[in-house]
Amino acid sequence: MVRSAPQRGTGHEGGRNDASVPSEDRSKAGARVALAEGARLAFRRLTTRFFLALRVKVVILLGLAALIMLAASGLLVFHVYDSEAGERMHTRAVIVTDMLASAIGTSDGDADLRDLVSRMAEQSHVDAVAIIDEGGRVIAASKDEGDGFSASPISGRDLRQFLAEGAAALRPVETAGPGLAAFLRRVSLPGGEAAAVFIRLDQAALVESLKAKAWNVLVWLTGAIIVGMVTVSLLMQRIVVGPIEALRNFAERRELMPDLPSSGPADEIAIVASALANSFKATSASESRLASLAHTDGLTGLGNWSFLKSRLAEEIAEAARTGETIAVMILNLDKFKDINDTLGHDSGDAILQRTADILRGCQKPGDIVARLGADEFGVVIRGAMSSDEAVEYANRFIRAVGVPFRIGAQEIHQTACVGLTLYPQDARDPDVLLKNADLALSRAKFEGSGACVLYRHELHLRVMERNSIERDLRAALAQKQFVLYYQPKVDITSGRISGAEALIRWQHPERGLIAPDLFVPVAERCGFIGDLTRWVLEEACRQNRAWQDAGLPKVGIAVNVSAVDLRRPDLSDMVANTLVRHAISPQYLELEVTESMVMRDVDVVIGTLRRLRSLGVGIGIDDFGTGYSSLAYLKRFPVKRLKIDRSFVRDIADTRDGKIIPKVIIDLAHSLGLNVLAEGVENVAQLEILRALGCDEAQGYFLGRPMPAAEFEVFLRHSPNGLHPVEELRDVMTIAASKGSPRRQGVPGSAA
Structure with a gap:
């Protein structure tokens, strides 16, 4: 019994759809497709970049110029040698016919003419010679009709007309055949009668020899053109392409500009290179200046938040290698807004500059000091051995800032509080360390002036609880989750x-x-x-x-x-x-x-x-x-x-x-x-x-x-x-x- 083949890909019972293909096969097929697509894109990028390269463009351009020159040279050479072949055939025909004309005048009878024609036919490149009277009769011929000679194409009215003209010049005959050249010349027989000398020359042998010479000349021309193009290409690479590629590399990577060959002080490429180098120097100087400004506080000259964060990341990487402890401290000036409001912003700026000078004076070699905000300063302390040592070091900053000073006639007792965190005990990430120090600072502000609080995990939990409460407060009023309790007051x-x-x-x-x-x-x-x-x-x-x-x-x-x-x-x-x-x-x-x-x-x-x-x-x-x-x-x-x-x-x-x-x-x-x-x-x-x-x-x-x-x-x-x-x-x-x-x-x- 013949069983019908199940349908494939239809989704019917007995058929096989895409879901029946094993997942491993599908993944392999997808990988092959992705690999092929990646290879195709890579090949396209490679070929596109290759063909867009200036060096390749110059080579292609010079190659096209060489091909054009070769083609023109070949046409010229073969044209010259083809003209030379015609001239040689004509010269040979003149020489032979002149000899025949001179010999015919002294000949004695038809036998002498036949003997003369036979000797002339033995000359080089001569295929056949014949003497024909004005009636079209062949008087003498080096070949008979069985040997491939026939006088019929030149007999008749044309022959009589040619003889009647009386000219002694050669006239080519167009019916000579392939590879042959035929000519007619009027001569006078001994009896004074007019006759025509027919000479047919073998042009093929002459042309072959001339072609050999032409090919030889063409080979020499080709070699000369190739050598010239290679020389020009090398000169182009040296004088134009190389300097331009050096300019490109300089523009892309901003590396040191190499010495460029130039024909003189006014060389265009040298001028462009100098202008580009000067532009890059100015741009680099501007970028360095902007980077410095972006990482520097304009009032105090200290680094800013981004500076401290980047340097802290570097210090953490170094501490991870050496196993050192790092303390991150944020110092806040107490009631700084009140100083601005009462004494003015100039006095506030003076206090900030004084604080920056104090922090510079208190820092150890290798410590990093930055101004983080309006009244906050950050310090990264390297090599802190313990939390107690870090706290004591932070208290040095607090005591130094708290020394009374005068601004004009006003005596200021500036106080500060500090939040402190340690690496690697508290965290290993710069952002987390700064956040922990800020949490500790918030607690220090709550405790009062001059407080120094070391970060504890409970502070983070408290913040999380506060954030959770803030999130839930948004829905508490709408959902009526608040209630009032009442506590009595009693008259004693x-x-x-x-x-x-x-x-x-x-x-x-x-x-x-x-x-x-x-x-x-x-x-x-x-x-x-x-x-x-x-x-x-x-x-x-x-x-x-x-x-x-x-x-x-x-x-x-x-x-x-x-x-x-x-x-x-x-x-x-x-x-x-x-x-x-x-x-x-x-x-x-x-x-x-x-x-x-x-x-x-x-x-x-x-x-x-x-x-x-x-x-x-x-x-x-x-x-x-x-x-x-x-x-x-x-x-x-x-x-x-x-x-x-x-x-x-x-x-x-x-x-x-x-x-x-x-x-x-x-x-x-x-x-x-x-x-x-x-x-x-x-x-x-x-x-x-x-x-x-x-x-x-x-x-x-x-x-x-x-x-x-x-x-x-x-x-x-x-x-x-x-x-x-x-x-x-x-x-x-x-x-x-x-x-x-x-x-x-x-x-x-x-x-x-």
Whole structure:
């Protein structure tokens, strides 16, 4: 039974498509195709470059000229020798016919004529001789018709006409045949009758000899042309092509210009070479100057960031070979912007130049110093044996920069901080080392003036966490991941709930509850703090409105605002619109700012706080005592409440000296007509001492931890007449109040 062949490449059952080809075969086929394509492209590039070369062009041009000269010479030679062959045939015919004409006049009868014709036929190159009368009869012939002679082509009217003309000149006969030349001449027979002498010469033998001579001459001409062309080619290579190729190599590689042959001082190639060399020298000098400028700081003369990075890479390569340790240091001048703002940029430039001179003076041989930015300098320290040695070396720079000096009449005490990292302990890449040093510098700035921080891996983890928080913050507001916790404020004397502080928390879907200390600084840095503040205000007012509508005791809610918020010109408008939107009286809203915030851009902050206070909103200064506020500024601030920082409350019951600062703050606030709240109260001893010192309110875990809105609502519901729901705490405060503890008069404790 015959089985039909399966179809190939159709994809039907029994057929074979591309997928059935083994992958190894396909890869081999693809490799062969790629190899063939690569070879073809390489051959094309090679041939293209070969045929575009000037040397090849000159050779081709000279070769074409040689071929043209050879062709012209051959044509001329063969033309000359062909003309010479005709002239020789004619001369031979004249000689033979002259001899015949002279001999015919003295001949005696036909026998003598035949004998004469036979002797003439024996001459060289003579093929046949005949005498023909005017009737066309052959009187004598060296050949008969059987030997290839016939008189019929020259008989008849043409012969009679030729004889009748009476001319004695030779006339060629065109019917001589191939390789033969025939002529006619009129002669007179002894009887006076006219006759014609017919002579046929063998032209082939003569032509062959002349051709041999012509070829010989042509060979000599060819040799002479070749020798001439080779000589011209060598001269062209020496005088033109070689110098031009040298110019090309010089233009491509900018190597040293070789000595070029020239016919004189005005040689064009020499002039071009000189101009090109001068141009390259000028360009090289400009490039070197630009490279130097690109790697040099114009103010201090030190290298810049790119210079330090490239040199650091070289030092790392050398240290990898020798096994040395390298320290990378970044030094930052503290508060340099303030110097520019107060003393002017000229003074700032002078400080930068002084710092550069100090760093040059402190560096060891082999160290690298560069200016990285406006107020940052980088130092690469070679041969640092340990981290302690590197830190000590960095402290030398800090101490040298910190020596007091004068600019005009102003004495300057410049300080600096340093970030430090080590190779190979911390990293082996220049970019990573510089990044690590910058991270360490950020930590040093946080620790304060004169700090030197050595890079630790925890700094990198902290930055990664900060970046992760910044990334997730973008979605947190849209996805409503923030919640507010409320911590109660309690009047120490009466035990009444005087208010609550709204504390934001981030309910992260993966990391759980995140405290504000982690994400609020990140929000300030990346510009999200305004949105957070707006959300906190909205949520706090909305929740307070809901509690008041539910009949709960009316309490004020304190909301923290950032320094960025205080500098916003529309903060008061945003607060007013929020209060109106939720129908909240301004007396139930308080904005808390830290002491350090209000000392930045004091005039702007005072204007913002006064506009808020004019709305009826309370202003409180948080963490009082930890900043640098002046009493004169404090008197100008429209503040309602001071909050004693928890660091002063923590030690208030441990030592006798712990009461001094809280007592001073309380007396100062009361003398200015301000209310005082102590935060961080953790036990009854602290509470009693604060009451004894005259503090008005307290806040802390002892009185109530931060609670979600629902839990704080329960807390308020269990507060009888607004008093603290925990009876023991309420009894402690009321019993102490009945004993007559000091209390400032006229300061309300319920309004927040």
